[in-house]
Amino acid sequence: MPDAIMRITGGTVRGQRLAKVRWPDIRPTADMVRGSIFNILGQTLSGLLVLDLFAGTGSLGIESLSRGAKRGVFMDSSRRSIAIIKKNVSMCGFGENSIMIRAELPKGLTHVKDYGYDQFDLVFMDPPYGSGYVESTMIQLVEENLLNQDGVAVVELSTRPTDSFPSRIQDLRLKQTKTYGSTMIGFYGFSSHKEE
DSSP states (O other), X not given: OOOBOOBOOSSTTTTOBOOOBOOTTOOOXXXXXXXXXXXXXXXXXXXXXXXXXXXXXXXXXXXXXXXTOSEEEEEESOHHHHHHHHHHHHHHTOGGGEEEEEOOTTGGGGXXXXXXXXXXXXXXXXXXXXXXXXXXXXXXXXXXXXXXXXXXXXXXXXXXXTOOOOSEETTEEEEEEEEETTEEEEEEEEOOGGGO
8 A cells, every 4th residue: 555645735834744644444645625615614723623533544533733722632443543633743744733532433432522522613534435433433423422502514525435424313303415426525503592
């Protein structure tokens, strides 16, 4: 497998290379897709608290820190991923703004508040394609009250038939979808009374 070369696409460390990835079980979000996500979310995320689930290389959380997020919490079950994330946040100068949690998802979400974090403004979720983790992880996210009422959850899936976005998960509603090649991105937020 060839090395995947990734760069931060915006913010204070725009252009910064991230650690090369040589393992087939880690699938980084492509630079173009990341750039497009932040074109939708906005380029300035000043003061936001960000949770990066199935974090892999940590690129989505690091992109958020580059754009002004105050803290990034990265969660993944893989030792390799946690090691890469630590290297990447250090290379980008965000070590003091980051915490890495090695835990299985969705069960690991029950322990996030043990680290002193309450609610997040922005949650990224990039589970293994075709794994079926989206709904169970989103349900746990809501039940643990980890996403604030104005927060956004961004989910990455593949376009293959085994993957799809639920239109609603408890009080979270699918607000928007975008497709980039073989990658689909869904944006979730809480339903307002006007939408009921």
